[in-house]
Amino acid sequence: MPVSVRIPTPLRKLTNDEELVTVEAKTIGDAIAELQTKYPGIQERLVDENGEVRRFVNIYLNEEDIRFLDNKNTEIKDGDEVSIIPAIAGG
Numbered sequence: 001m002p003v004s005v006r007i008p009t010p011l012r013k014l015t016n017d018e019e020l021v022t023v024e025a026k027t028i029g030d031a032i033a034e035l036q037t038k039y040p041g042i043q044e045r046l047v048d049e050n051g052e053v054r055r056f057v058n059i060y061l062n063e064e065d066i067r068f069l070d071n072k073n074t075e076i077k078d079g080d081e082v083s084i085i086p087a088i089a090g091g
Contacts, residue, residue: 003031003076006083014039028059029072031082046084047072056087 002022007015015021021038025031036043048054052072059066060083066074076082 002078004081005031006081008084008086010086011042011045014042025076027072027076028066028074031076058085058087
């Protein structure tokens, strides 16, 4: 089941400058693991040492924040779009 993953600009150096990549995954956690297989180094930028999505990384499934769904266990299906959006701080 191909799922599109939208990669933010700061991480595109890991995906050969690709903005949109595809993975075959059943959950957000599976998608992150497959991204790591295809693009080594990306997982450590998305999850912490406990395997949880970093606080400053927002992941959306079809425009809905996974924190309000089932986090990394959020199920995804064919045709869904996952967006990785780094938090931006400013003052």
